Amino acid sequence: MTSVGVVGLGDMGSGIARNLIANGFETWGRDLIADRHRAFGEMGGQMAASTAEVGRNAQYVFVMVMKGTEAHEVILGEGGLAETMAPGGTILLTSTIKPAEARTIGDGLRGSGLHLIDSPVSGGYPGAQGGTLTLMAAASDNVLGDAKPVMEAVSSSIHHVGTAPGDGQVVKACLQSLIGSIFSATFEAAALAAKAGVPGQVILDVFSTSSAGSGITNNALEKIIDRQFEGTGSHINTMHKDLTISMALGEELGVPLHTAAAAMQIFHAGRTRHPEGDNWVATRVIEEIVGAELHRDAAKVTR
Structure with missing residues (x-):
C-alpha cells in the first residue's frame, strides 16, 4: 500500500487527508493544533507525533502550511522531511508561498534524493473537502507521472505549469x-x-x-x-x-x-x-x- 503524509491539517489539509484516506492510501498526518490532530485520527488517519515520523513512514508528503517560513522548517529544518524521507520520495508543496521561497526549498533539496512538486492549489475549503482541487503543478514529467494517483485522489484538475520550483507559485x-x-x-x-x-x-x-x-x-x-x-x-x-x-x-x-x-x-x-x-x-x-x-x-x- 502506498503511504502518504499530510503536514498541516487545517481547512485545506484536512480535506486532502480525508480524500487520501477515502481512496485507500495509508495516510500519516501531523498538525500542531491538538483538535485538528485528533479529528484526523478520528477520520482514520495515522497520527504522527512529529514531522519526522511522517517523513519516515510516507512515500509522498503534502505540505499544507500557511507561510513560507513554516514550509521551509517542515521540509529543510531539523527533523524535517529532507532528513527523514527515504530517497526517491516526493514532497508536494501545496501551500501558497512566495515563488522565491519555493525556489529556496528546491535548492535545499538538491542532492537529497527527494523530488519536489511545487503545486499550490485552488478550490478553497469546498474543493479540499470534496476532492476537487485544482493543482498548479511544477515538476518533471516523470515525477508528476509517478505521483499522479496520489494527486488525482485530491484533485479534479491537474495542470502541468512548469518544471522548476517556483513555477507553480x-x-x-x-x-x-x-x-x-x-x-x-x-x-x-x-x-x-x-x-x-x-x-x-x-x-x-x-x-x-x-x-x-x-x-x-x-x-x-x-x-x-x-x-x-x-x-x-x-x-x-x-x-x-x-x-x-x-x-x-x-x-x-x-x-x-x-x-x-x-x-x-x-x-x-x-x-x-x-x-x-x-x-x-x-x-x-x-x-x-x-x-x-x-x-x-x-x-x-x-x-
Missing part, C-alpha cells in the same frame, strides 16, 4: 490577483445595492444569471446576504496573505497591479476591523461606512 500568484479583485468588486457591488435598498436575493438572482456570474461571485454573495462571515472555511488571513504575494511578484517584475492593489487594501481593512472573519467580512467594512447592510430579503439601513 507564480501561476498561483497570478490567479489570486484575479480572484481577489473579483471578490473586492463583489463586496463593493453588494454595499452599493444595500445602500440603494435592493434586496440581496434580487442581486444574487441577477448577478448569477448574467455574464458576471461565477462560482466566486455567487458564493460570496450567498455568504453576504445570509450574513455568514465566520466559520465558512475561507479565513480572510489566507487571501490577505495571497494578495501580498501577488503584489510582491508584481513589484519584482515591474508589473502594475492597480486592481489587485485596491483589492489588497479592501482585504487589509477587513482583516484589521474583523480579524476573526472570512473573506466576505470585508463587505462589512464598506457597509459600516455607508450605513446599510445587504440581507437576503431586504436591504437594512443601519444609521
Whole structure:
C-alpha cells in the first residue's frame, strides 16, 4: 500500500487527508493544533507525533502550511522531511508561498534524493473537502507521472505549469490577483445595492444569471446576504496573505497591479476591523461606512 503524509491539517489539509484516506492510501498526518490532530485520527488517519515520523513512514508528503517560513522548517529544518524521507520520495508543496521561497526549498533539496512538486492549489475549503482541487503543478514529467494517483485522489484538475520550483507559485500568484479583485468588486457591488435598498436575493438572482456570474461571485454573495462571515472555511488571513504575494511578484517584475492593489487594501481593512472573519467580512467594512447592510430579503439601513 502506498503511504502518504499530510503536514498541516487545517481547512485545506484536512480535506486532502480525508480524500487520501477515502481512496485507500495509508495516510500519516501531523498538525500542531491538538483538535485538528485528533479529528484526523478520528477520520482514520495515522497520527504522527512529529514531522519526522511522517517523513519516515510516507512515500509522498503534502505540505499544507500557511507561510513560507513554516514550509521551509517542515521540509529543510531539523527533523524535517529532507532528513527523514527515504530517497526517491516526493514532497508536494501545496501551500501558497512566495515563488522565491519555493525556489529556496528546491535548492535545499538538491542532492537529497527527494523530488519536489511545487503545486499550490485552488478550490478553497469546498474543493479540499470534496476532492476537487485544482493543482498548479511544477515538476518533471516523470515525477508528476509517478505521483499522479496520489494527486488525482485530491484533485479534479491537474495542470502541468512548469518544471522548476517556483513555477507553480507564480501561476498561483497570478490567479489570486484575479480572484481577489473579483471578490473586492463583489463586496463593493453588494454595499452599493444595500445602500440603494435592493434586496440581496434580487442581486444574487441577477448577478448569477448574467455574464458576471461565477462560482466566486455567487458564493460570496450567498455568504453576504445570509450574513455568514465566520466559520465558512475561507479565513480572510489566507487571501490577505495571497494578495501580498501577488503584489510582491508584481513589484519584482515591474508589473502594475492597480486592481489587485485596491483589492489588497479592501482585504487589509477587513482583516484589521474583523480579524476573526472570512473573506466576505470585508463587505462589512464598506457597509459600516455607508450605513446599510445587504440581507437576503431586504436591504437594512443601519444609521
